[in-house]
Amino acid sequence: MPYPSSTREVTATLKSHGISPTRQRVALGRLILSRPQHLTADALYDMARARNVQVSRATVYNTLRLFSTRGLLNEVVIDDNAKYFDSNLQPHQHLFNTATGELTDLDSNKLSVTGIPKLPRNAHIEGIDIVIRYSESAKR
Amino acid sequence: MPYPSSTREVTATLKSHGISPTRQRVALGRLILSRPQHLTADALYDMARARNVQVSRATVYNTLRLFSTRGLLNEVVIDDNAKYFDSNLQPHQHLFNTATGELTDLDSNKLSVTGIPKLPRNAHIEGIDIVIRYSESAKR
């Protein structure tokens, strides 16, 4: 289920990842898993409250951590004060507008990296994080 | 002065970047600027105290921020709990051992990225951060 959005789809996704589908988790899952997006814990909390989802901040944090651990979300750290949870699980890279804080996805097959050095033979690459930071106009 | 190490060299480097060379700043500069390395604020604080450099934590934080602002250091954020200050100012990429937390440099001219999309014409790229995360052996 790529981007589960209905209660039923989210419930199924959670179960298939060994997560019991409580009311809060399903509600949060519907908000964050339903499409590719990047949200901070606080943004999700605000979004939930705006939709009258009754949930505490602690549960938002715990749920995001749980979802990440179980592979439903990826964490993206752009700078020290911007930790996002990314519902796009496909390999991809990020474009970060340093002026606005906007974070957008780059399609993985557009970019390629060559020249990755050999690692020790017992090492394996867990991931390659690429963030292109840019700003617009004469800003510096 | 690539990697200033003596008191005199560090003093000159600070001055040339508009930083008054106080005792604490010179001492910290000698510790972090003298060779390519990655240090956290806390690691630098500990290193300073180990060398009997009398400095407070607040000053270490303030100094690192100042050095970064003035272009003497780069910040590298690997994950949420690892913010390093990097004294290597050349373009380069990072190899991060997720098991040990070890961060090593990759020579820029070994790696190349192709397929960077066109950005709006008034945009300019501030930097491309590439971190290859890996771990060794069967760890997962």
Next chain:
DNA sequence: GTCCTTGCAAAGTCTTTGCAACGTG
């Protein structure tokens, strides 16, 4: 009913800041 989850508040971690004392030129 048992075990897991939630929410609150407290605790933790890391970093910045207010302010008086101090240092530097």
Next chain:
DNA sequence: CACGTTGCAAAGACTTTGCAAGGAC
């Protein structure tokens, strides 16, 4: 001596956790 810098402790931002109440199966 004027101004910038330091150090302490307090404040802040963000995240985790202890624990009692509540919920799921």
